[in-house]
Amino acid sequence: MSHGGDIYSNKVNIDFSVSLNPFVREAFDGSFDDALKETAKRAFKRAGTYPDLKLVSLRESIAKAEGVSAEMIVPGNGASEVLMSAIRSTDPKNVLLPVPCFTGYEHILKGIKDCKVGRYFINEPFDTGEDLADFISGSEEKIDLLILTDPGNPIGKNIDENVLIKLLKEAAKRNIKVILDESFYYLSEKGFSDKAGRVRELTDEYENLIIIRSYTKLFALPGIRMGCSISGKVLADKINDNLPEWNISVINEEIMSSLCVWADDDFIKSSIELIRGERNRLFEELKKRCEKVYPSDSVYITLKGKTDLYDKMLDKGILIRDLGDVPGLEKGYYRVAVKKREENETLLKAMDEVM
Template sequence: MYFDTNDLDKYVEGKKVSIMHGGDIYRNSIQHDFSVNINPMGMPAEVQWVLTEAVFHANKYPDIYHERLVEMTSGIFNIPENHIVYGNGASEIIMAICHSIAPKKVLLLAPCFSGYETCVKGACKDCDISYYSLSEDNDFEIHHDILEHIQVVKADLMFLTNPNNPNGKLISKTLLEEIVSACEKAGTVLVVDECFLALTGEERENSLAYDISEHKSLIVLRAYTKTFAIPGVRIGYCLCGSEAMATSLRNHLPEWNLSMFAQMAGVECLKHMEYIEDSAKLIEQERRYLTQGLSRLGAKVYTSDANYILFKCSELDLNKKILEYSILIRECSDYNGLEKGFYRVAVKSHGENEKLLSALEDLLND
């Protein structure tokens, strides 16, 4: 029997609940979802066709070693195949990292992606979580004093997002390299989440993926979710600085963790890298349009290099009121270091961005 996702409302006692990660389109009537940061160009047509074809292969077990995917990824980053680990989305890999390393102390930024803390608390009992606080006065940018903080804390594990989420600011390559060195001296395994990096248009200049073999305690995390607009397929991977680390991560992942759909779609995605370049150009143009529009409405907009924008305004229930326009935005008070009044919106197509600004103008002017 076909299951209509709209029927999910029946299973939450008639209540429309909000999932803080965003994307809760199943318990709200949504036409435009600005709460998740997906490539506004949408899924490449070739990938959609391959996903349709995958139905005819669903009667087979997928390749347990993801051989074709690993081979292509190895060629892109010039890294040995045994340093590459694939997972059912980046979130599965984050949990595997926490289980594998079993840290007693973890260092996180505040604010940053809340999924790290969720995995740490779920996988590592009695783990001490330390925070490096980003300043609102500095647009939540990371500065060189983080190097001293790394040496003082001496965490077993540190998570870093580039660009940072929710503010979308890139970390300079120079500072990144200094952070890697500081973590090596402190005995800290560093995970750099680059899931949004390709859509900034500055991936090659800022990625640590291309020289990861020089750093044994470095893990670079990536996903197809945002880049190729296939969040429902669930496919991500990480590049490890050492074979031993990659082997340990695999031991904490289930067998056949990538479906036939994920593997076939992933292989097809890697054939269309020019799509990413075109996407980055569109995002830069539309980010500028949205930033100007939000500022014109009186919101405090924080400088972003990514396909999402963090802003602050006096309306504390904006995320609830804008649902009347069938628009979903990300309320950010659950981020450590943020409070009510902070919101994040994705950069989408021009038509959708116009509708967002029009709805916000009605609400904020009222």
């Protein structure tokens, strides 16, 4: 799949290939840009000193916001850095990858020697469901790592919570480590659930579990790389062993410290409500225009259309995500971001013109 932000090699007016919170400013109480500017100013004042090697203060801030203890938090330069370290820290030999999924996992896994990747093809409508749990419990092959994504990506469905628990139980029984990539969690319908309680319950109950979170998507700041992992201390220590020393700059430290406070329940709920309204509207409009459109709980929608849609939209200056090379999908699948009304209208209008 063409990676997010591929605006550098294309002439792009609107980038629908990247999915971020379009309503940061509407959902934020007070002035987001001023608050961010103040934080950045404070950060640059510290540019002449090394970051804290142990990131004590940052880990405490994130831990407080996520409702867990600081020793369970490992901050990373975006979810992608902490994902790579988390996957490597499990020293996987046999990975089970339910597909279609984020192609970034494959980038990481191909760099690990002697690691076999087994792909489990989820059936349409691509819900990660009970059949996967059945497959795992029935599998005779040794699996040591399972990578789940909630909400799914590119298909934006949340995993049913009962099914997730069933998957985690099954994995624990078979000694399978689980990486649960929740990069878009706070931009999905599940983000409404009690923020602090759920992650603590999950990580308390399942020592084999690593949860990945991202702040860049929630605050639409992908240029600044910010994410973290949440897991038991044993796994957190191993993730740290797989990270470079002083990986987080003081800039990222300061900004992440602010963001995890700003990401309170009100902000998350407002964001999700605003997104839901536009998503439902866009979904209905896309259904009128596309061969297939897949229900989503998040901030992007996957659809099936003509195989030349990507190029034709790019001619109009609109970049959408081509999912043609995602395992489990094929040419003709695309992902579009849910943006603000006016931009979504531009997308739909362009579609009308090229179809």
